[in-house]
Amino acid sequence: MGRWEPDARGRLERAALDLFVERGFEQATVTEIAQRAGLTQRTFFRHFADKREVLFAGAGQLQEFLVGTVASAPESAAPIDAVAGAIEAAAALLQERRDYAQQRQAIIAVNPELQERELIKLASLASAIAGALRRRGVTDPAASLAAEAGIAVFRIAFERWACQAGQGDFPQLIRESLDELRAVTAGK
Amino acid sequence: MGRWEPDARGRLERAALDLFVERGFEQATVTEIAQRAGLTQRTFFRHFADKREVLFAGAGQLQEFLVGTVASAPESAAPIDAVAGAIEAAAALLQERRDYAQQRQAIIAVNPELQERELIKLASLASAIAGALRRRGVTDPAASLAAEAGIAVFRIAFERWACQAGQGDFPQLIRESLDELRAVTAGK
Incomplete structure (x- = not known):
């Protein structure tokens, strides 16, 4: 193990994002990222398998959060409400990192x-x-459909939120997109 | 150009699928596929870029069909109905090639x-x-949501259909899955 580097991971993440924006994802190298962060390449590889993983390192955590939130929804909650609650809560968390999320999206x-x-x-x-819905006793295809609908809503709300230069409220956009999906599937 | 090979493309497709099922996708080689079809490797590469493309060569045609069907839906059709009509029509076509579709899915x-x-x-x-919905004057996010909902329904109905050894009616499964999506998004 190398010496202790305060917030090495966060510094590498910020350096990588800045470089991806400045020079493009393809062009930026791990050497440059480490240099920009004032760290070594070795430190980089202690935290990330490659430069792509800087952008996807949070996926496991997000998944755990969503699965945990679906699992802990009130027993009486309809599948779509359990899913909506989870993606809204995730949106509230992501909102705290708006700059990061918007930069990442642009890359x-x-x-x-x-x-x-x-x-x-x-x-x-x-x-x-x-899977989390099935463990709550929801059968298929309802479990798959509620999950797919939730992720479609999340993705579309995310795109709207990330493209807004300014003040959009991500959880609010989730609620709006879900209402819109309801209207759309109802044939309106 | 080589000599004319009657139905070379179809023969290569069938040989490839059989080999993928028998030996696994990874193990089967282009040489074996061509041999099994009684054709040369060169003929194979006139029809497909690589062995993976044997499984995805129909994607462009399917896309054209879906886009064309959405475009020609009655002007008064709601977005979800234009999409549902297109995926149901595609399902009816795929149903004529059930064995192929089920073998492909298993691979x-x-x-x-x-x-x-x-x-x-x-x-x-x-x-x-x-995109086809936008050209009909549907705005976003309704266009994206209707399209995503349609593809989720298509995928889930397809899985149910392809997994049924026997008699499932694919267009019927599309209608059922869409009804189920409506019920799910309504919170039932």
Whole structure:
């Protein structure tokens, strides 16, 4: 183990995001990221498998949070309400890191490989949520449909939120998008 | 150009699927596929970029079909009904190739790389459908939500259909899954 580096992970994350924005994801190297953060390449690889993982390191935590929140919804909650509660709570957390989230989104939006990785992340989230619903006794296809609907709402609300330069309220956008999905599926 | 090979494409497709089922997608080689089809490797590469593309060669056609069907829905049709009409019509076509579709699904189900490719294909279909809805004057987020809802319904109905050894009616499963999505989003 190397010496203790205060907040090495956070410094690497910020350096990486800045470099991805300045030079593009493809062009930025791990060496540059470490340098910018005032750390070594070795320290980088203690925290991240590669530069792509800087952008996806939070996926496991998000999944755990969503699954945990679905699991702890009131027993009487309808599947869609359990899912809505979880994605709204996640949105409230992400909102605290708006700058990070918006920067990350801008980087992913211009890179097809990162878009694919993001797609796979969202599909994993949907299947983890469906699993959490099944453990609450929800049968299929309702469990899968509620999870897929939730993730579609999350993704679309996220895009609207991340593209707004300013003040949008992410949990509020989730609620609006879910209402819109209800209206759309009802054929309105 | 080589000599004319009657139904070379179809023969390669069938040989590839059989080999993928028998030996696994990873293990089967292009040489074996061509041999099994009684054709040369060169003929294979005139039809497909690689062995993975045998499984995804129909994606462009499916997309064109869905976009065209959404575009030609009656002007008065609600977005979700335009989408539902398109995926039901696609399901009726796929139903004519049930054996192929079920074999393909079984191959993809056990290979994470193919699952990712399938995910990307479905995301492209959703975004093409959303585009077709926008050209009908549907605004966002309704266009994206209707398209995402349609693809979620398609995917879930497809899985139910492909897993049934026997008689399931795919367009009927689409209608049932859409009803179920309506019930789920309504909080039932």
